[in-house]
Amino acid sequence: xxxxxxxxxxxxxxxxxxxxxxxxxxxxxxxxxxxxxxxxxxxxxxxxxxxxxxxxxxxxxxxxxxxxxxxxxxxxxxxxxxxxxxxxxxxxxxxxxxxxxxxxxxxxxxxxxxxxxxxxxxxxxxxxxxxxxxxxxxxxxxxxxxxxxxxxxxxxxxxxxxxxxxxxxxxxxxxxxxxxxxxxxxxxxxxxxxxxxxxxxxxxxxxxxxxxxxxxxxxxxxxxxxxxxxxxxxxxxxxxxxxxxxxxxxxxxxxxxxxxxxxxxxxxxxxxxxxxxxxxxxxxxxxxxxxxxxxxxxx
Amino acid sequence: xxxxxxxxxxxxxxxxxxxxxxxxxxxxxxxxxxxxxxxxxxxxxxxxxxxxxxxxxxxxxxxxxxxxxxxxxxxxxxxxxxxxxxxxxxxxxxxxxxxxxxxxxxxxxxxxxxxxxxxxxxxxxxxxxxxxxxxxxxxxxxxxxxxxxxxxxxxxxxxxxxxxxxxxxxxxxxxxxxxxxxxxxxxxxxxxxxxxxxxxxxxxxxxxxxxxxxxxxxxxxxxxxxxxxxxxxxxxxxxxxxxxxxxxxxxxxxxxxxxxxxxxxxxxxxxxxxxxxxxxxxxxxxxxxxxxxxx
Numbered sequence: 001x002x003x004x005x006x007x008x009x010x011x012x013x014x015x016x017x018x019x020x021x022x023x024x025x026x027x028x029x030x031x032x033x034x035x036x037x038x039x040x041x042x043x044x045x046x047x048x049x050x051x052x053x054x055x056x057x058x059x060x061x062x063x064x065x066x067x068x069x070x071x072x073x074x075x076x077x078x079x080x081x082x083x084x085x086x087x088x089x090x091x092x093x094x095x096x097x098x099x100x101x102x103x104x105x106x107x108x109x110x111x112x113x114x115x116x117x118x119x120x121x122x123x124x125x126x127x128x129x130x131x132x133x134x135x136x137x138x139x140x141x142x143x144x145x146x147x148x149x150x151x152x153x154x155x156x157x158x159x160x161x162x163x164x165x166x167x168x169x170x171x172x173x174x175x176x177x178x179x180x181x182x183x184x185x186x187x188x189x190x191x192x193x194x195x196x197x198x199x200x201x202x203x204x205x206x207x208x209x210x211x212x213x214x215x216x217x218x219x220x221x222x223x224x225x226x227x228x229x230x231x232x233x234x235x236x237x238x239x240x241x242x243x244x245x246x247x248x249x250x251x252x253x254x255x256x257x258x259x260x261x262x263x264x265x266x267x268x269x270x271x272x273x274x275x276x277x278x279x280x281x282x283x284x285x286x287x288x289x290x291x292x293x294x295x296x297x298x299x
Numbered sequence: 300x301x302x303x304x305x306x307x308x309x310x311x312x313x314x315x316x317x318x319x320x321x322x323x324x325x326x327x328x329x330x331x332x333x334x335x336x337x338x339x340x341x342x343x344x345x346x347x348x349x350x351x352x353x354x355x356x357x358x359x360x361x362x363x364x365x366x367x368x369x370x371x372x373x374x375x376x377x378x379x380x381x382x383x384x385x386x387x388x389x390x391x392x393x394x395x396x397x398x399x400x401x402x403x404x405x406x407x408x409x410x411x412x413x414x415x416x417x418x419x420x421x422x423x424x425x426x427x428x429x430x431x432x433x434x435x436x437x438x439x440x441x442x443x444x445x446x447x448x449x450x451x452x453x454x455x456x457x458x459x460x461x462x463x464x465x466x467x468x469x470x471x472x473x474x475x476x477x478x479x480x481x482x483x484x485x486x487x488x489x490x491x492x493x494x495x496x497x498x499x500x501x502x503x504x505x506x507x508x509x510x511x512x513x514x515x516x517x518x519x520x521x522x523x524x525x526x527x528x529x530x531x532x533x534x535x536x537x538x539x540x541x542x543x544x545x546x547x548x549x550x551x552x553x554x555x556x557x558x559x560x561x562x563x564x565x566x567x568x569x570x571x572x573x574x575x576x577x578x579x580x581x582x583x584x585x586x587x588x589x590x591x592x593x594x
Contacts, residue, residue, distance in 0.1 A: 085544075086542050087482065088542075088545055101372070103361060103372075145545060146550065146551075146552070147552055148552075150552035151551050151552040156554050159554065160545060160546050160552065161545065161546065162544035162545055162546050162547075163545060164545040229482075232482060232483065233483075234357075234483050239357060239361070240361055241361060242361040242362045242372050242374075243404075244406060248483060249481060249482060249483055250481065250482045252508065252540070252542050253481050253482060253508065253515075254507065254508050255479070255481035255482070255484075255486050256481075257481060257482075257483035257484035260358070260361060260406060261358065261406040261407075261408065261411055262357060262358050262408075262411040262412075262484050263406075263410050263411045263484070264411075264481050264483070264484035264485055264486040264487075265486065266486070266504070266507075268506075
């Protein structure tokens, strides 16, 4: 009797389990089918999108899944390494206009998850010992065409792209700081401690064009806001300046746009007419950042 | 004691003067009467407000802050909040003129924005005023012609030739402005007026770099009173330029991915060759040793 009961129970239990499994399979596949038919339903609105291999394709809006790729680390790594074809980004800093508003530094630090003492961009007070005057000089990574930092990196973590931008991949960086020592412009900084808001950024996928999330024990530097340039936007610092200090643009087009007034001028004319110079030209690093001299009367 | 009082008076006087000077600096901005009465030929709609918002956020936020938040940059004279009463009390024409012409630390946006884009910004500023009612110019009996434009390039004189037509008839005295579209903004090539044949000529710098075929993206706008038109197309007006990648060729900082195949093969063959020679000698010596032990 006991045995029979047990058998009966186990059979019943088996049948119950079978029933639940069957029902959930049917329900699950129905849901899946529903999902498939939903995603296949075209809305009629077509948009043109650029694929990862630079092909323009037309797809239906309903088939787009925004952010899928932006979450994909390998896609971001590939995109960050390759850069934007046909461009050569340059910056022009007009020292005569800088009034030390430091809005550029603030915008940069909030975009790149930097603590107040860490700088991708720093506004320095420069003193002229002969004229006994001083002026403000925003100093950022010079994105050299002959970058000493890239030569010394033992793990290919820092590299130069086809659009002229020198980037760093903190997934590869081992924190040796050879690049910090090699850079004649002291443009690089090191994450000695846990970065700002590291707990909040823990789940964010790493994008080397923004260099966020920052990682403790790695080097970080100005990226010319490569993530913004991809969408035709000016870098964070350039658009934050209230005084019209920064011009940014493409050397191949010979056009640079002022971040404040949005006026676009010829790069070659701007450099020639204002006696532009680069920092430490004798080192042969060939910087992509040009400076227009400060006015003598201002100090 | 008396001296002290005098100093206090002087300081008080200075402070009053500064405050008055500050207020004066703001109200001092005289707008010509004609410009003050200028009215927008467009009805401020949501599209204009949206476009104005983009332009505002790109070009104005850094000083004027977000409208309604009073977070403008402390400057002298203060830039002010566009949503504030003092700002909204001005006429549309006055706002338009001030944005267009600029003064002191307020940049001149004449070259950066065309008139219709400036009206977009005015529309955006007005969207913060609930009591605002747009005053429209008297359009009764005004017929607005629809312009068509034909662009070509005269290589002999390096000039962009713009022909403005309305219903196949050439239009005279139309203001034409031509721009080259850059990655981050548009560069003004020049402004001109059409002649009796409806043709305007704009100078093009022959040194301007284009793509491999010398093409650049050109935007041309034509305006006359309430009529306006714009056309954007790729035109071969610039110098053909071959674009080089910044990492082309080999450098001391090149990565191993850029090393040519012959170098990689030579490297590996010589490294393995040396190892092979060394091992050959070592094994040879071992064999000799073994042979001696066996004998």
